[in-house]
Amino acid sequence: METADSETESVHNASHERRAREKEALRESILRAAGEVFLERGYDGLSMRQVAERIGYTATTIYLHFKNKDDLLFALLNDGYAELGRRLAAAAEAERDPMQRLAAIGRAYVAFGLEHPSLYQVMFMRRADFLAARFKESQDDHLNPFNVLARAVADALQAGVLKPGDVMSYAMAMWAVVHGLVSLALITPEVEAGLTERMTQVAMSATLSGFQAAPVVPARKRSRHGG
């Protein structure tokens, strides 16, 4: 009896596992197809029927693996957030000096955005509602992109290379600058790459030097030139 019981049980387990594997495989397949369609047709061209057709299924099948289109999209973007986190962390580790580290993180952020324009647009411009969800989900994850930046800022503050201030304000300000650089570059594609690069250089160096420099707009006059 016991033998029979455990035998049938193991059979059940085996088939269950196989089904689970197949299910997971199809889920991955859907995700891959969605990624392809997204890259080819853009965010607006990403339709359930298009994705399904590409892998020989019907649109409704996707709903057996994802709650709805947003759920599918969220899964797609999560890869993006993860990669961004990894790249920022890698850039941070590569630099020891706190100030240089901040600069490296900034450069890595901009590079990521320019390398994945459509992905970045959805992640940080079109579907920012996902941003809150994702960041809340991985609030304590040390690979959360914002956490990487905040840690570097905290280090720099502690090292005394920044003017006194709170971590949050500095981190958000830094984020605003790099996000501004990326998104401005993405919404003005007619601007030549050279100008984009010069703009990035100017903004980044100004911001970082300003973080450690004299008070704002000191309006110090050179009397020698007479106003």
Added chain:
Amino acid sequence: METADSETESVHNASHERRAREKEALRESILRAAGEVFLERGYDGLSMRQVAERIGYTATTIYLHFKNKDDLLFALLNDGYAELGRRLAAAAEAERDPMQRLAAIGRAYVAFGLEHPSLYQVMFMRRADFLAARFKESQDDHLNPFNVLARAVADALQAGVLKPGDVMSYAMAMWAVVHGLVSLALITPEVEAGLTERMTQVAMSATLSGFQAAPVVPARKRSRHGG
């Protein structure tokens, strides 16, 4: 004969004019309704049928006054671009000192974005394709928002308060920073207003002081602290 001729002619003119007036009135009415729907339901909730229904017409009627939905939206956004231009120009005029003028323009830009969140999102985040069209259209308009900024930068450069550089790089960098501040604030609505303000203050003052300060990340070491 002549009298009759000129009489019928004037009748024609009069009726033509009336028709033209009515046509223009309906166009304005559509635009106003579209603005309302846009404000209430957001960009995604703006549908031709919704707009038409609000003023007691059918959706297809709109096509007698606008080529398509994009055309209608473009007309809507044009008001936004115009107002932004006026506000930046007003802010610029109110400050004489070149550096303070730049700061004022930046503050005005951020204020505009935060005051018109949905409008700003469409203007600079979702439908940036309109941006190119609009800016190309009013390339020489001195109220073009970017021109206002570029002029202020040119003045500051000429006054020698900025480190040597080209107008375009400075203007784009400045635009990137303020746009980054606005769009980051808009995509993270869960962030408290106080932090947004501190972030703005930090980023703006750092950037501007960086524009006129020492070279980037000079890594000047204080040997006194030994590393």
Added chain:
DNA sequence: GTATACTGCTTAACAATGTTAACTAAGAGA
């Protein structure tokens, strides 16, 4: 004053979207 042309507007329709409900077929378990 009556016929004609124009024109402002509507109804009908099409293709595409996301999504739900009902159905089918096939495989697992007894």
Added chain:
DNA sequence: TCTCTTAGTTAACATTGTTAAGCAGTATAC
């Protein structure tokens, strides 16, 4: 072999932007 579960499909709905055809009323011409 019979039943039940389940993966997948088909059909359908509401909504979208947009085009084509029709209709009614007004201005023009005789």
